[in-house]
Amino acid sequence: MQRSYLTRRAFLRLAGGLSAGAVVVACAPAVGPGAAPGAAPAMARPDLVFWAPQHFITAQNEFFTESIKLAAAANDFDVDVQLFPWGEYHQKQNAAIEAGTLPDALLGVSVSQHYAMGILTDVSDLFEEIAASGGGFFEPDIREVTIGGAQWAIPFHNEPQVMYYRTDVLAAAGYTELPTTLEKFVEIADAVTNVEQRMWGFGNPYTMVPDGNNFMQLVVFAFGGQIQDADGNVAINSPETIAAFEWYASLLNEHIMMPPGVTGWDDTGNNKAYLSGQVAMIYNSGSVVNAMRNDDPGWFQATALGPLPKGPAGRYFVFNGGSAAGIMASSRYPMEARRLLANAMSPERYPGNLAAASGMFFPTLQNYTDLPIYTEDQWNQQILDTVPYAYVAFEPGDPTPWIDEVNAKFLFAEAAGRVAVDGWSAADAVADLERQAIASKEKFEQA
Amino acid sequence: MANSSGSVRPLPSLTDQQPVTTRRKRAWWAREEVFLGYALLLPALLVLGLIVGYPAVSGIWYSFHNKMIGFANPRWVGLQHYSELIQNPAVQLSIWRTAVFAVVSVGIKLVLGLGVALLLNQNFRGRALARGVVLLPWSLPLVVGVLIWSWMYSDLFGVFNYLLIKAGLIRQPLNFLGDRDLAMPSVILVNIWRGFPFFAVNLLAGLQAIPDDLYEAGRVDGANRWQLFRHITLPGLRTVILIVSLLSFIWTANDFTSIWVLTRGGPGTATEIFPIITYKIAFIGLELGRAAAIPVMLLPFFTVLIVLLTRTITQREAES
Numbered sequence: 001m002q003r004s005y006l007t008r009r010a011f012l013r014l015a016g017g018l019s020a021g022a023v024v025v026a027c028a029p030a031v032g033p034g035a036a037p038g039a040a041p042a043m044a045r046p047d048l049v050f051w052a053p054q055h056f057i058t059a060q061n062e063f064f065t066e067s068i069k070l071a072a073a074a075n076d077f078d079v080d081v082q083l084f085p086w087g088e089y090h091q092k093q094n095a096a097i098e099a100g101t102l103p104d105a106l107l108g109v110s111v112s113q114h115y116a117m118g119i120l121t122d123v124s125d126l127f128e129e130i131a132a133s134g135g136g137f138f139e140p141d142i143r144e145v146t147i148g149g150a151q152w153a154i155p156f157h158n159e160p161q162v163m164y165y166r167t168d169v170l171a172a173a174g175y176t177e178l179p180t181t182l183e184k185f186v187e188i189a190d191a192v193t194n195v196e197q198r199m200w201g202f203g204n205p206y207t208m209v210p211d212g213n214n215f216m217q218l219v220v221f222a223f224g225g226q227i228q229d230a231d232g233n234v235a236i237n238s239p240e241t242i243a244a245f246e247w248y249a250s251l252l253n254e255h256i257m258m259p260p261g262v263t264g265w266d267d268t269g270n271n272k273a274y275l276s277g278q279v280a281m282i283y284n285s286g287s288v289v290n291a292m293r294n295d296d297p298g299w300f301q302a303t304a305l306g307p308l309p310k311g312p313a314g315r316y317f318v319f320n321g322g323s324a325a326g327i328m329a330s331s332r333y334p335m336e337a338r339r340l341l342a343n344a345m346s347p348e349r350y351p352g353n354l355a356a357a358s359g360m361f362f363p364t365l366q367n368y369t370d371l372p373i374y375t376e377d378q379w380n381q382q383i384l385d386t387v388p389y390a391y392v393a394f395e396p397g398d399p400t401p402w403i404d405e406v407n408a409k410f411l412f413a414e415a416a417g418r419v420a421v422d423g424w425s426a427a428d429a430v431a432d433l434e435r436q437a438i439a440s441k442e443k444f445e446q447a
Numbered sequence: 448m449a450n451s452s453g454s455v456r457p458l459p460s461l462t463d464q465q466p467v468t469t470r471r472k473r474a475w476w477a478r479e480e481v482f483l484g485y486a487l488l489l490p491a492l493l494v495l496g497l498i499v500g501y502p503a504v505s506g507i508w509y510s511f512h513n514k515m516i517g518f519a520n521p522r523w524v525g526l527q528h529y530s531e532l533i534q535n536p537a538v539q540l541s542i543w544r545t546a547v548f549a550v551v552s553v554g555i556k557l558v559l560g561l562g563v564a565l566l567l568n569q570n571f572r573g574r575a576l577a578r579g580v581v582l583l584p585w586s587l588p589l590v591v592g593v594l595i596w597s598w599m600y601s602d603l604f605g606v607f608n609y610l611l612i613k614a615g616l617i618r619q620p621l622n623f624l625g626d627r628d629l630a631m632p633s634v635i636l637v638n639i640w641r642g643f644p645f646f647a648v649n650l651l652a653g654l655q656a657i658p659d660d661l662y663e664a665g666r667v668d669g670a671n672r673w674q675l676f677r678h679i680t681l682p683g684l685r686t687v688i689l690i691v692s693l694l695s696f697i698w699t700a701n702d703f704t705s706i707w708v709l710t711r712g713g714p715g716t717a718t719e720i721f722p723i724i725t726y727k728i729a730f731i732g733l734e735l736g737r738a739a740a741i742p743v744m745l746l747p748f749f750t751v752l753i754v755l756l757t758r759t760i761t762q763r764e765a766e767s
Contacts (some may be wrong), residue, residue: 091730097517098735113733117517195619207625207713261602263714264625273603409731417715421627443734447518 046077046333049103050340051093053323054083055360056287063356064107064344071343077336087267090408102328105337109326110408111145111153112399116444120152121327126338127151130345134365140390141364145324147399153324154341155364157357160386161214161285161319163309168302169199169280178304182222182247182311185281189257192280201257203279205265206417208410212267214319215283216412220244221391222311227406227437228397234441237434240312242426249420263421283308285321286359289379293358305382307389320390322364362387402441411436510743514736516729521736528740537716538724538741545720548631549700552638553692559639560646560691561684567647568654578651585644593708596637600624600709624710630717634706638699646691653687654680686763693756697749721745 050068054061065081072079082103084092089108096102097119114120127145131137141155165178173192179185189201205212220226225241228234252258259273270282275297282288292300307316325344327337343349345365354361355373359380363369374380394403406412415433418424424432510528514521532538567578584592599606600623608620623633661679670678703722706712712719712727719727721741729738 091726094516094730094733113517119517208711259602259620261620261622261625264600264602264622264630264710266597269603272601276603278603405732409727414715417713422715440732443515446513447515 046336048072048077048079048105048331048333048336048340050079050081050105050107050337051103052081052083052107053086053089055086055357057290057357057360060353060357060360063353067344067349067353068340070349071340072336074343075336075339077333079340100330102330104331104333105325105327105340107156107325108323109153110401110404111324111326112147112394113401113404114326115147115152115399116401116447119329121329121331121334122150122152123154123327123338123341124151126341127154130154130342131365133347134345134350134363135367137364138366138387138390140320140392141322141324143392143395144399153326154345155322155324156345157322157354157361158364158387158390159285159321159323159360160362160383160390161211161283161321162305162307162383162386164274164282164284164288165304165306166274166280166299166302167304168299178306179309181309182219185309186251186255186257189251189281190255193255193257195256198278200259200273200279201255202251202281203258203262203265203270203273204283205267205269206252206258206262206413206420207265207269208413208417209265209267210321210410211270211283212265212413212416213407213410214321216245216248216416217393217407218283218308218317218319218391219248219311220412221317222308222313222315223247224311224313226396227393227403228400230396232397232400234402234434234437236437237430242430243312245416245419245426245430248416249426252420263417286362286380286383289359289383303379305379305386307386316386316389317391318386318389320387320392322362359383400441401444402437405440405444406437409436409440506739507743509736510740512736514734514739516733516735524736528737529744532737532740532744537719538721540716541719541721541724542745544631544718545700548635548638548702548718548720549696552635552642552699553695555635555639556643556646556695557688557692559643561650561688563643563647564650564654565680567651578648581647582644584640585642585648589641589704590708592641593637593705596640597624597709600633625714627714627717630710630714634709634718637705637709638702641705642695642699645695649687649691650684653684657683686759686766689759690756690763693752693759697752697756700749 052064052068061083065083068079068081086108090110093102093106093108093110097117102119109120111120127137137155138158141158142151145151145153145155167176167178169192170176170178170188173188175188175191179188185202191201192199193201204215217227220236220241223240223244225238225244226235252262259278262269265273270279270284271288271291273279274282274284274288275291277297277299289300289303289305292303307318310316325341327334327341331337344353347367350363350365351368351371354363354368354371359373359377362374362384363371369384374384392399393407394400411433415429418429418432419426509521511523511525512521513524513527563581567574567581571577598604602608602620602622602625605620605623607623608617611617611621621629623629657679661683662675665675665679700720701722702720703726706718706720706723707726710718712723716724725738725741728734728741732738
């Protein structure tokens, strides 16, 4: 019998030894130049990561990415720009915060929450530098990023969300003027609603999505309600807020001026409804105007824009969406990250970014309101004209993380659904909303 | 051979001879192949411990702490999260909805999958093509498939409403995803569409493993089609049915993506099953500890299912 030199036992022993060796090698600490943990490589070329939201308009995404990359190239370092869809961006950030995998800089910070977590760096100096080059930031934008007298983020863009009106439909019903009050708005919406013809007066998601939440909150402000008082106490539960919820529910259930599907719409439901000619009025950002520019459904010219009509509070309101950029405290290259933001908002690059956004973005800096993109375009100008009516959710108090959470959870939209869909009384829904807000506030105070 | 006393000592016989040890005695662990076997398993155990064990233990640890995303120093709260969640109507409802969602969905998928498997097991022209087509829902990327369904459900443009209106069955569009009564059936339908090919393919494989002799014998004994199905097909498929049903139940109960894309748990909380409420508490409410307590609370139930599944698979292997 021929002798085997590699017995089963020897093979097993060899394999076991190799496996154990591999485990030991894998567990050994990395050794090499610049591998000291926690220390920036002494001579290595800085390599930054920048996160930003991905917007509808490709040209804007590309222009912004180019601005960041140009800044890196001009300052002799590398940057990886990563764009994420807005819908899951907040959750993506939270996962990264917990995992300790945040980028160096991030566009789209939740200023008060991230400040409370201690992940932002003070960028007051950069804020001043950019403000000086752009004629100063608008007041609501300053308030959004200022905590304790310092700035913790740079306001990058405003994205006012406004009312859209089909003037041809309104005119056919005998209304040649846009409504200036909520009463008139309801009257017009009732008049133009024709269910048989599949035309509704107004359409907005009655679901827990941004448009659903923002519009409800806007109505609360229009009725004189608020989220917190000047001392930072939760102040949602008030007769004004309850009246606002009752009014909004009546649009769906009493006036029947909204398509029944609004209770299941996603955030683009109102866009689609307007673009398909099934609603005469919606509430949205400039995205619908942009869609009509590229593919006019036939009523682009008949579209007019404006703020939310006046309610009992006696003033116009506009929800001022947008974004602000922050530099992470964990960044090893905070100075390089500052150069990225400075370049993106420089007089050389920022106007181009606004132009690339084609009416979706509006400036946070006062020098750029007279760009041709606004002055030569009636719709962009109409949106820009609403900027003075912008409100911040935390007024009359200071930015606070629990209000960020109330909005991130779409609690106003949830309460609206409870009243209009689940049959809760407005008083009960508002009381529950306030209870959740208080719980959120206490949670952050104890954290 | 003479010794010093002059007597002759006899040579030991071969049978009396003690074994001659030519090598040094080895330690017990070196002799035992069992140890070596475990050593070989070690890398796999380490990988499993890292990617399965660590997250699971972390989840359990978080569930006993008041841990918020972005805030350091989690505070020990013991069973507080559990007692709160057990009494929380929203969580109770989400677990009830999960049960409804999974049981109804798996039940229908089983019946549909079995029917399709029986059809595909017949000889007919284009059978190979039909088998491929049946797999389409399973092979489509999940989000793509679900988005297509959300468009089909749309009250404004959806093909379902269009056809129902054209057929004169309804006058106004149905609000499939926005109506409390329709939302759950609508998301269940999407889950069935997505999941029935898994049942069909596995049951088809099970059907092909049943010997034709049994059917021949049944026919000789005068059994009709139903009797053949009842007494040969079903018993032959019993183990496969159990395995695919258990697996599908676990997957369905944990189905986050399709519901998130379709309704995000809405309208209100009508389709908020436990993965959705867990996600909302963790990543929107930032309460990692409280969120972790929900799946941990359900862990015993799923452990029983997994043990049952493993036993069934082991039995099947032993049978075959």
